[in-house]
Amino acid sequence: xxxxIRNIARTGLISEPPPEAELQWRTNAQWIESEMLRILxxxxxxxxxxxxxxxxxxxxxxxxxxxxxxxxxxxxxFVASPRHADLLLVTGPVSRHMRVALERAYEAMPEPRxxxxxxxxxxxxxxxxxSYASCGRVANVIPVDVAVPGCPPxxxxxxxxxxxxxxxxxxxxxxxxxxxx
Numbered sequence: 445x446x447x448x449i450r451n452i453a454r455t456g457l458i459s460e461p462p463p464e465a466e467l468q469w470r471t472n473a474q475w476i477e478s479e480m481l482r483i484l485x486x487x488x489x490x491x492x493x494x495x496x497x498x499x500x501x502x503x504x505x506x507x508x509x510x511x512x513x514x515x516x517x518x519x520x521x522f523v524a525s526p527r528h529a530d531l532l533l534v535t536g537p538v539s540r541h542m543r544v545a546l547e548r549a550y551e552a553m554p555e556p557r558x559x560x561x562x563x564x565x566x567x568x569x570x571x572x573x574x575s576y577a578s579c580g581r582v583a584n585v586i587p588v589d590v591a592v593p594g595c596p597p598x599x600x601x602x603x604x605x606x607x608x609x610x611x612x613x614x615x616x617x618x619x620x621x622x623x624x625x
Contacts, residue, residue, distance in 0.1 A: 487521055488519060488520040488521075488531060488606070489520075489521055489522075489530050489531070490520060490521065490522050490523065490533050490606070491523055491526045491528075491532050491533070491549065491553070492505060492522060492534075492535070493532060493534045493546055493549055494535050494542075495534055495535065495536045495537065495538040495539060495542045495546050495582065496538060496541075496542050496565075496572075497536025497537075497565055497566070498536070500563070500596040501535040501536070501565075501566070501597065504596045504597060505533065505562070507599045508602060508603065509522070513599050513603065515603065518603075520606065525552075526552040526553045527554070530556075531606065532550060532557065532558065532560070534559065534560070534562065535565070535566055536565045536566060537566070537569045537573075537578045537579070537580055538578065538579040538580065538582055539577060539578055540576075540577055540578065543585055546582075546585055546586060547586060558589050558610065559586055559587060559609070560590045560591075561581065561582040561590070561591045562592050562596075562597060562602065562605070563592070563594060563595060563597060564594065564595045565581075565595075566582045566591070567591040567593050568580075569584075570595070589612055590605050590606075590609040591605075592605035
């Protein structure tokens with residue numbers, strides 16, 4: 445045990461530096477929330493569907509709910525039922541077993557339906573592609589409004605993708621503010 449402790453003391457802490465603060469998101473947080481309420485008339489509700497991913501993207505999605513990113517403070521929240529959702533956030537390549545469940549979740553959503561495909565697997569099928577067990581990318585099963593690539597994408601990229609989906613579908617856009625995100 446002593447050799448291990450000596451090695452730890454000799455090596456010291458090895459970790460990556462903390463991410464740089466995204467002050468732009470902090471200063472625009474109230475504006476994003478007011479735009480979301482103006483466009484939708486209420487908070488944006490998101491239903492997440494794991495269609496067969498490795499859970500890397502899920503870890504980044506969970507990070508959106510932590511105090512640092514705090515998407516609930518921006519007027520967005522996750523819901524348990526697609527019947528209450530404005531946006532469907534889909535991760536992973538769609539496995540054959542999840543195809544029907546994903547289609548049902550999409551059909552249960554009220555109009556306008558927004559869909560964001562997350563990660564390389566959701567956007568292109570990733571290393572799994574199309575096979576006997578996989579339908580491939582999400583767009584092969586349901587229409588996708590925005591694809592957020594990355595393996596896994598960062599929480600900021602996820603937030604940008606969600607905002608881009610709302611921006612793309614709604615007549616009054618979020619990006620109309622001068623010098624905005």
